[in-house]
Amino acid sequence: MGTIGLAVIGAGYWGPNLVRNAQATPGLRLQYLCDLDAGRARKVLGEYSTVAVSDSLDEVLADPAVDAVAIATPAATHLPVAMKALEAGKHVLVEKPLAATYDEGRLLVEAADKRGLTLMLDHTYCYTPVVEHLRTLVRGGGIGSVQYLDSVRINLGLVQPDVDVLWDLAPHDLSIFLSILPDGVRPIAVAAHGSDPIGAGRACVAHLTIELTGGAMAHVHVNWLSPTKVRTMIIGGSSRTVVWDDLNPAQRLAIYDRGVDRKDATEIGEQTRAQTMVSYRTGDMVAPALPEKEALRAVMAEFRDSITQSRPPLTDGRSGLRVLSILEAASASLAKGGVFLPIRSVETSTEGVNA
Template sequence: MDQPIGIAVVGAGYWGPNLVRNAQATPALKLRYLCDLDTERARRVLGDYSTVRVCGSLDDVLADPAVDAVAIATPAATHLPVALAALRAGKHVLVEKPLAANYADGLELVREAEERGLTLMLDHTFAYTPAVQHLRHLVRSGEIGTVRYLDSVRINLGLVQPDVDVFWDLAPHDLSIFDAILPDGVRVARVSAHGSDPIGAGRACVGHLTLELSDGVLAHVHVNWLSPTKIRTMIVGGSRRTVVWDDLNAVQRLSVHDRGADLADSDENRRQAIVSYRRGDTVAPALPEREALRGVMAEFAASITEKRAPLTDGSSGLRVLATLEAASASLAAGGEFVAVDRVGPPATP
């Protein structure tokens, strides 16, 4: 790394300060701007002791040749124009989830980046946590066998968003985690969504997603803004082991259980469903303590330098978007299953 990559953060709202902090802590990056229409807010984010420049104009930032890359933390509805402008100015782009407000917009960004040979990376932060990286290893190495089912719960008393429902706000996390750990990413065949809005907010505040993956595996996601209690649990059921990830249990986030049920192996038994049970030990792997966003920044820099696709590239963003759009269509259709390829072409491996 001869020369650090010049980067600008766009958006000084909820997530921007985290990008600022982690960009500064990444040796391969040189933070040049924090850009926000509200320059006062940007100044407050940087504080009184920073040498980083504040800029209220995206154009000015993109015009600076010292800026090689842009990290975007603006509302999803603005991702298309902001990211497009950045790509057209020849900048690499790291974009907050979801990639864009809809699949068509996301696709436009992916194509623009491809044509220009620029990195387009999703800030799927969870994919860079030690827990997900270990889970990815457990799934992809075959240690847990084949995946049998997935179940994710992400509920707490959350902020009711003014522009998106609970699916678009929270489920991108679950979907991008599925995408990170499954061998071919999250290949969803069809989606059923049930939601409710018991406080009259004008959008679903409680939601249940049932995903049928292309290999027939069923995955379920429960997202909820109204729960007084916070739960962040994912179960990855495998044929050899089942992993339970409890993200709030700081001392034992992952538990790899040698417990499960299997069909006894004789044909004649199949009719009778003779089931055998394993009730073995549980292993809690030691995980490093590491801030995920540090890993996001390092991967962004490395993918630019090495001219390769990042772990969470545009196509992972598209798979998430296509699933969310199908979920919205299902919700509108009263919960019936909607095929993902109705909204976007099936993602290519």
Template sequence: MDRGKKTDVTQQPLGVAVVGAGYWGPNLVRNFQASDRFRLRHLCDLDVERARRVLGGYSTVQATADYPAVLADPEVDAVAVATPAGTHLDIALAALRAGKHVLVEKPLAATYADGMRLVTEAEERGLTLMCDHTYCYTPAVGRIREAVRSGELGEIHFVDSVRINLGLVQKDIDVLWDLAPHDLSILDFILPDTVEPVAVAAHGADPIGAGHACVAYLTLRLNTGAIAHVHVNWLSPTKVRTTMVGGAKRTLLWDDLNPLQRVAVYDRGVDLASPHEIGVDERRDMLVSYRSGDMVAPALGEKEALRSMVEEFADAVRERRAPLTDGRAGLRVLDILEAASRSLQFQGAVVGLRAGH
């Protein structure tokens, strides 16, 4: 697809099918039905009765377990995949080969190699492939992206994210693959295009004998020399969802669980005189100065992130451009997750990341 060229496309609602009526599928169903940019035509699930319950008794949307029939429907322009990660490759690949645009729940695929197959297929066919990195469409994360990319915070020195709560302990994946995709997708979204992670080290523990890490810490080294840290935990008695982005000028704190002040920007920090600005004798005793300025809590909108996400999907399809969280964004997250898993296996060894996604 020529992403640099916008073409006139129909403004008729896009026909969409949702695959998966489990945890996330109903949320997609609700938002597609509420959007005037889409017409929901099918909800596909192996458990047809569950799909019918999701749709309700008065819905005209077809509940079905026949995925090939869904793909054969010429009125279906796009498919949204909300199934376990291990099934994403087969379901999404079939949709792309049927000429459908595809939205995939995080993570993009179970492995980087599978994700690359999807990205390549979509690009070769000129189709939109989008990752449902929902947090990237919240007003708060949009404000963080603006603050980082505009230079409001200055050069980024560190990012510190915490996502901890009690459960839910998963059977098939560790806490890294369960929770960290949220924070890694946010990091990928907010950083300027010239700033990227180049290596990761991960440490984890399984104190309850679940068979995989229930507590984990990731440290990412950025190409600027800055670091980003992510803490994920299934065993915390308290729920915490915070991200701090520290810059040379200001520091931003996002507390997702504080509805009264989700985002705060602090004009506080540490300054160190440059060696070029002081004399030779003074260099031995460089003075550290501490700034203690104001805190500003910017007003944020209240639009539902999923609504913004489905609208971005529609706009990307119609305008023939890459969505904000495209397949390659999903690939970058998968790259970090796989490298972090290798680091865990080798007791926290630093693992380099791929370049040029």
């Protein structure tokens, strides 16, 4: 396949970013920006663009110059829009979350599998230099075994009309967790607490506690009401611990050779007090040099490559299903007052897409 013809569907909040990055990606040819409101699409493109505008999804999908679509419409429409695209034989890149429910997402994954088409999630954070570094580090054993994860994502955010803060913000944290955790460490249960102190009709502040196989715990704090912005993740390991502060561009990642170790009983002789059973490491910190690059550019490149190489993308449909499985269990826990509920497991695809 030579150049891949692309249509972006949806000219709202995220669509313009897709348009800009698609245009800058070699191997992609942006053919359409499609929106029910053609004027909005036209405004996004500006007065100087040669890209076509359409208000008809059918028209776009009927054009053989379109090989693939990137969907940035509200989550509730992901199933019909993406399904239509898959049925028209188009590869699909879709905004998070994959769909409004796990079952809807499942249908999309099966449809893509059946047709051998790429179904990719735009989990943008997974393509940042930080997460790429973390993935290699954590999965490669560079911090020892994972002891805990803690993510805080709070700011004065837009109260969404259709989803609560959990569905709006936590997909970022969950997709990052899934992207960096070693094979064999999986979320198995989740408890969620939330509150709606402004009477918005949905949780505006929420906390997720996730049990992982092996006993480690992950926690996510999302909040639309905080006057200050915090974007911090800590990944505690048995040999090193990483602190990611995404608002500190000069030093996003800090890797600490610092922590608490447990001694073997043989090392401590007759002593039995807990204080004597642990030792403390307080070594240096290393802040690795990371390239500055736009993650969405890498998303576009991965979409292109997964299509041309007929292989699953890094964030394939199943990664979207895994996020949905946690979100659904979290919503159920929220409704039940915060009890732990099991998370459905999603098997890994054993064959390539397009196979």
